[in-house]
Amino acid sequence: MPRRTAAKLATVTAVVASSVLALAPSAHADLVTYCIGTGGAVTVPNDLYVPAGESCALTGTTITGNVSVAAGGNLVVAGGNVSGDVRVAADGYLDATDTTIGGSVVLAAGGYGTFLKDARTGTVVVRPKGSATIDSFLFVEASTIAGHVTTGAGEVRLDRNTQVEGNLSSTGTYYTDVHDSFVDGTLSVLNSATGSVVCGSAIRGRATFAGNLGGVQLGPNGNLDGCASGSYWGRDVSITNTTGGVTVDDNIIDGTLTVTSNNPAAQVAANNRIRGGVTGEQAGANAARATQAAAGGDRDEAGDQRAAVRRTSAVQEATASGDAGL
Template identity: 80%
Template structure:
């Protein structure tokens, strides 16, 4: 199985000219701030636009309207606030650290990715890839999504105490993993190319895993990723039509576990506490303690992709700034 790639992104520095204001073409339209460069602890009293192919780095900035990141643009916000929504176009990138977005965050088909760290947002949506060539990602650390997470493409990893206050729905991603995270609604992972790992996390509602090609690992001792502990499941858990292996280890399931039509049959360890019992086909109970050591570390495996984007953005920003001096 190919190693998992998790985009672990740092702040993109931009050394270019200050933001400028431009008036929208219609007579009654609000002003729109075009951000090309850096901004500090000021209030933008309208919408903000990062033009196509440009980079914008904001620190302590408040934006009272909506934000649009045009195709190929990069927006990095640290310690800021957006009163509206954030929409990111194809090949666009959003990095929000210690930042609040009151509205939704939407990554368009072919968007490069979203990185949230110590952030709070409304519903987060990653559109299906469609005919685009870019595989998106959503990576969140210690963040809160005060709504749903709906993902239709790319790499998904929620980590380090991230909370989803409603449902998490994933269809057709490369993988969808939860580490030390909390979903206060239902969890659905369907048709993932390399499967799903849930480690040290809690899901309050029903959980459904179906049609995943690379396997499903709930808890430690699986082959997909290193994992220290299992999780808590507040409702029924269903794992069906999965290839690549299913392991369920060290979990508390306050409902029924259904494991059907998986190839190979699911391995359900004896140390699980399953209130509603197990239905379906399962392999003989076994515990592969060596798997924890042998499993690849997905968090560290894919920094290369992020580094390419980060380096490129910094170089382009520096070049643009030098041209304006």
């Protein structure tokens, strides 16, 4: 298995036996549309609800209210528009492609995961899993998040020209990686079980990495994942109390780089451009370049695989249910 593989690859095996849609009269704003099955390019004039353990696949659908995905439910949206929030319960899954979500996306404790591609959303929140047995994921590709990203569990990867207009804050995740993306605010990665990789990205605010057990890799030639280039950092960068190794390679830092209390000591390559200099303990100047080819983008492969498994299962279940009548 790749080093940066997903913690779990779950599959959905339940079969939806029937298709049910309850479309409430538009005059009653407190009523809710239930979705099981598939729906097309129509407007839902109120909130949408995916019942527990069911799947809903929508294409070109407009939802004027909020969306709730109950425990174990799946919602796959392509080319859609949601005016309000999307809230996903434990073991629930949201897959949104080429879709605009006007409000927040919130994945509850123990939520299965969220996959966003070519999407636009407000604030994104992944709750800490607490006592739940499921560890969540958040995979974002080529999307814009018009707010903050706050994650407290699971696997987190931002990739392929994703833009975060606020801060990205991560605490207690399995890993938090940022590839080829832009964060307009601050970046904070704390207490990650297998660390953090940032490559080919731009971080405008201050960056803080602390207490990460699996290491921190900024730029190529580290031992966590493969990538082609370093990043631009608009303020100070601090990497402290990290185990598993720290590599800083091919970065531009318009501030000070602080590397203290890391075990082993950080490897800061000579090809970095650090305006404010480096403070703290450093190992040799050469990063572990031999590991670049072996890493080979393992996390990217794992992320695509995990999201694809749930998405394919959800669409198959919704299709088996027939037309939801949207």
